[in-house]
Amino acid sequence: MINSGVCGFRTCCLRLHCFPEKPLFLSARVSSTCRRRHLLTASSVSGAKKKEKKEKIIVISGPTGSGKSRLALELAKRLNGEIISADSVQVYQGLDVGSAKPSPSDRKEVPHHLVDILHPSADYSVGQFFEDARQATRCVLDNGHVPIVAGGTGLYLRWFIYGKPDVPKASAEITSEVYSELAEVQRNEDWDTAVQLVVKAGDPKAQLLAANDWYRLRRSLEIIKSTGSPPSAFRVPYNSFREPGDSSTTNSSHDVNTSVDTMEEPKSRELDYEFICFFLSSQRVDLYRSIDYRCEDMLSGSDGILSEAQWLLDAGLDPNSNSATRAIGYRQAMEYLLRCRHQGGRSSVGDFYHFLSDFQKASRNFAKRQMTWFRNEHMYHWLDASKPLEKVLDFIYASYHDESETLVVPETLRMRKDIRNRREESELKSYHTKNRHFTSREDCSHILDWIRRTQG
Template identity: 55%
Template sequence: MSACTKLFSPLTPRLQTLSLRSRRTLATVSTLSSPAKQKVIVISGPTGSGKSRLSLELAKRLNGEIICADSVTVYQGLDVGSAKPSPCDQAEVTHHLLDILHPSEDYSAGDFYRDARAATELVLHKGRVPIVTGGTGLYLRWYLYGKPGVPKGTLEGAAAVWAEMEDIQRKGDWYEGVEHVVQAGDPSARALPVNDWYRLRRKLEIIRSAGTPPSAFPIPYDEFRKNDPSTDLDVKDLDYDFICIFLTMPRVELYRSIDLRCEEMVRNPDGLLSEASWLLDIGLKPNMNSATRAIGYRQAMTYLSNCRKGGGKSSAEYFYDFLSTFQKASRNFAKRQMVWFRSEKTYMWVDASKNFDEIVGFVCDCYHGRVGKEVPKDLEIRKESGGKEESKKMKLYRTQNKYFVKHEDFDDVLSWIETTQGHFATLVEV
């Protein structure tokens, strides 16, 4: 078996990849101020910006290991749709928090905080450089500043809330469910994304176990912001010397990259469509949990569910609608990521469209203390919108597909759908 061969099955039990757990309840805040803090590199950015490539090269040059901060790569079997590092990349550089869960399981920001902090300690203990990489903003915020002190979920508490909400959820009455949680004591439930039942139930579980809503618990990030919200956060109180990079590029270039990436994920039927089909086969439904809410999987599962309803039939136009929806959702997600990280004062914004070796060299120089934490002029990119010129370009932006243009370009994927989805006789409700 070669080093690049996939070494796990998506049906294996949960993998245990960490050898220790963090014992600190608020590991990010230290009462000591020491000049000898250990350094941790954090690489983030919108989908399609090249985070994995940069992290891999940094790990090679700095003797590092990568800790993945992504809400989808934690799942076994969800490889293409999450742009998971290839088996070759994983063989070359150690990656943490990949493939640790079955897709039927949920994974929260609190779970990530615990696991990523433990992985960081493990990497540092080995004398190597932790490189935390991903685009899930809440994961990274809690990782840097600490997680709220809300009570940890329990199987008993989750089961009790599930029973309490069972009738409402079975009816699919989202708004009744929201009002139920509001009446229990959390008006912020009205701000949740529609049909995010997991987070709605979690809010109710906290109320039932603690007697107060999640908002009653202090959030470390907000505490830091209160010190002086008009300036950079006071990072001297953080327990590591964080070198945080936000990798992005001009929006038109970013959107072109995202659109092409979406095409590549569905061009080969053994990619995203096959993974989405497997999720349906094991009894999951779109938007059911963390894995099936993920962009790409949610759209693909919905599309294939309807193909199954139609006996495996799909027109080129219907497939094109699915692809367009997937591309638009991915672009919108990238936009939300950029908006989120604009308020994160600890990140240096770097233009990923610039020379790659220069970007790698800059981050290495930051790590070795050869330069200050200020992006060189030739590598920086503005956090805010690029002005009238970019606004004009974005108004005129249209997807320009590379692989799905002519009618015959759809033949292979439509044939795969008919062959693999046509034998499902029962309707899969979406």
Template identity: 65%
Template structure:
């Protein structure tokens, strides 16, 4: 894991930041609405921003427990590639929804919603503070705004869909599966990421259960959605109030908990550099992400075949190991191609996370390059001072997009600059491990 100097939070001795203690919080009427509601803290951010460390330290100060909103940390054995909190961290602060599934099982956003909401209720009943943290956008959207009113499929429907899709999945005929769902009545299947077999099955299940595509059902988030051209949360609240009167839409004050939501990020260049270094760290050593990917292959799983094997890093590592099996080993060039692809996929994922959360007006954007103690102090005070809308101090504010020409040009010229893996000799141990493991691993090749 990174120390945080490049992309995540920086750590240093605490010096009081008085403006954090004197910040202005607005919206007294909103506070009156929320005063009886239990308060829940949500911390999100792109991969590598330092949100897990922030959540851990915050939980210590607030007597809190953490609910993981990470679609990979639910899986046992997928520790390195998901940046799972260490066992010692989990002993110090209780974590929920980590290590609850086998990698061969699919885990859905619906399951997360039910289990995360149950965990939140248990934490509150124990007198502790729920701190929900993770970067899976859809998980957090459902968690905050509610679960779409989509019918649950019967066992018979699930079996029927499985029978129709399984042969196509076995031979990898993704295009045929998409056309099957399109013909059944859901053209949006054409926009799914390739080989997202879980979602293609779920779409077909909904159609068969209800006669309608998923888009026909009410999505709670739509009732809270930001109005066009609303630049900030305050405008969102005001416009939502107007919509309440005219269109029946709702404002954040109508949510069942008093949510304080924060999105932690860094200047884009720093974030990308941190991600590249983090990928190097995950690949390093004999017990890194390649070893975990090997275990997935030994279970008979194929890359991109279910939730666990679609995860960034694991899919890349599994494909690389299968290539090594076909070639009888790995060249230096192949290893660096794998590492570069892993880093690029991780940066692209972070970019998608940034795009997703720009459209989530309930989040307060925080600059992860600021000192940890400053950020902790601000969020800690935000929890205790219940007077309405949170105003992030200027010193901690994070821009939501690239606005300066210099920054845009820097990003266009971005190039990976590895710390550990630079030349042939730096990957020698990994290539040797791959060579020795060929006779020990059960790597099936289609």
């Protein structure tokens, strides 16, 4: 059986009989030992010990399409590791293509956790991820294996490393109310109006959020509506690991970015584990090209992302209505199919290419936001994804076994965090999509035929 759960907890029990069948629901392997455990973590530094030797956890992140999943898989083979997914879409059953979920053969070869644990009708929060991922980590370590946490959901990883904030979770009703309240201004890309709306609701620090950080803006409004207080009224563990005097600390209840370059070593020792964190990326233009091709690949074949989007619609879900249907790719595909249904199962070539372009643009923008987020996450060592995989693996393998307190990335593997030359900046400004598969009317004819057969 494929190991797709977390040592026996959070197995699939969400009224699956109410939805169309899709043969992808795999139960988790049960471990009685791990069922008895609940969020056991390493203790803080004791005054009686100068230095406590902590258990090690590898964290691998990177923008969408950077190759982090393959890197994690190969690393797990070398280190006798198990992978804990930090991907907010891979938790959902049936959302395989659009989340680039590991294949059944990969999951059979290397145990994966937090993959296929929920039906798409359910919501999954960062707080629940913290609970699940910490329990999975404890299980992996108790099995004598190496936990490798891999994924690109930045807030998941921040909470996983630093701890869970005290901010209460909003109810489903309030979450829906906030999405509706901000939906139109977000569609119009009217960031300033949205910020003022949240400021008037009771959070003046919303003005300090990074432009177009819609997640944190929505979260702020959720907190205000749930508690009557702004996010700054609640404790966030991440704040205590910032440098004293950092001016961005006042904004940190939103989990906004900071410009600090390093973390104080004494504070890092207060973490539950020894986290060895890497961020895999490549030159921005190369990354964008790879993402565009990847979006095309997700539309190829008979079981692509459009087929999965159709399954979501047939299950009675609407686009942008919950966590799964807000995911990039699925939201665009569901909206496109709904337009086709309203037209009696017809789609023009232009409609298809417009959908593809929206899908690619949303994916590139997501990668850009990921890079902005992790540029300010100072636990991470940036690695160049264009370098040979074996060399990257050798370096991470050696870093895991290195007992020194300082990890230095060799210049041959180091990836710059910022654009620092005019040529690269010029290439990025002039970038435009060049499709590899879909370049003419004939290239999308099979998809238009499929739409006529299935959406009429």
